[in-house]
Amino acid sequence: KGESHKSVLEGVPDSMPALIKAQRMQDKAASFGCDWENGDQVWAKVQEEVAEFLAAETHDEKEAEMGDLLFSLVNYCRFVGINAEDALARTNTKFKTRFQLIEQHARDQKRTLNDKSLDEMEAVWQEAKTAT
Numbered sequence: 001k002g003e004s005h006k007s008v009l010e011g012v013p014d015s016m017p018a019l020i021k022a023q024r025m026q027d028k029a030a031s032f033g034c035d036w037e038n039g040d041q042v043w044a045k046v047q048e049e050v051a052e053f054l055a056a057e058t059h060d061e062k063e064a065e066m067g068d069l070l071f072s073l074v075n076y077c078r079f080v081g082i083n084a085e086d087a088l089a090r091t092n093t094k095f096k097t098r099f100q101l102i103e104q105h106a107r108d109q110k111r112t113l114n115d116k117s118l119d120e121m122e123a124v125w126q127e128a129k130t131a132t
Contacts, residue, residue: 008032020085022074030078042079046072098128 008031012024029035036042049072053065077084105124106113113121 017085019070019074019088022071023078023084026075026078036075036079039076039079042072042076046076048072094132097132098125101128101131 008028009025012021012028014021016024036045046069049065049069053062053069056062056065074084077087102116102121102124103113106116
């Protein structure tokens with residue numbers, strides 16, 4: 001019998017969120033030997049993608065390069081044993097908590113966020129970092 005799949009990546013659903021999908025595709029490719037030898041190589045790829053993003057001129061070029069950069073960062077996470085989805089979810093939670101503290105601080109002062117300067121919000125953010 002021939003192979004039942006045209007690609008080892010067919011098992012990764014197109015409907016899957018992009019971050020998880022990138023991680024799964026990279027896992028599958030790595031399981032067939034398509035992987036870096038060490039973390040320094042992966043990090044060098046991340047730096048290469050940063051440089052390409054910074055050199056991009058049009059919006060389309062920047063979007064494409066940002067996609068490459070994100071894909072490379074997910075790959076680095078995978079390579080060093082960090083689940084990119086979990087890491088981002090954790091940071092989202094941390095951001096939400098800290099931002100809500102800024103909002104509460106504004107309410108306590110009977111102000112809105114629009115009434116606060118970026119420097120004022122940054123000061124509260126720094127306080128929130130030590131509290132969370």
